[in-house]
Amino acid sequence: MNNELDIIDNLQELETFLxxxxxxxxxxxxxxxxxxxxxxxxGRPFVAVLDDNHQLILARSVTQEVFETGKDLVRNGPSKTH
Structure with a gap:
């Protein structure tokens, strides 16, 4: 994984990353x-950024709580505008 000290540990951080x-x-x-x-x-959870060939191009570790509660956020995208 990229930086093990840079773990996404809440949904706000996950949304900011997305x-x-x-x-x-x-x-x-x-x-x-x-x-x-x-x-x-x-077995550690992470958020994966994939290319057209489903190859990993960037990853960030996430806590187990973010993994379980952030599925809809990843599936549907962030609600904030960029």
């Missing part, structure tokens, strides 16, 4: 989607 992705704040090219997932090796 808005930054949508608005191009990270300078990523070819973003096709965002998903919540778990790491196969250690």
């Amino acid at each position: 808005i930054a992705i949508e608005s191009g704040g990270f300078g990523l090219k070819g973003v096709a989607g965002v998903a919540l997932a778990t790491n196969n090796s250690d």
Whole structure:
């Protein structure tokens, strides 16, 4: 994962991260989607930014609480405008 100390631990941070992705704040090219997932090796949850080929291009760790409560936010997108 990118930076283990940079864990998203509340829904506000998750929403801010999603808005930054949508608005191009990270300078990523070819973003096709965002998903919540778990790491196969250690089971830790993270938010994944995927390209058109469903390849991971950016990831941020999330707490278990954010993983469980942030699914609708990831699925439907943030309600705030950018």
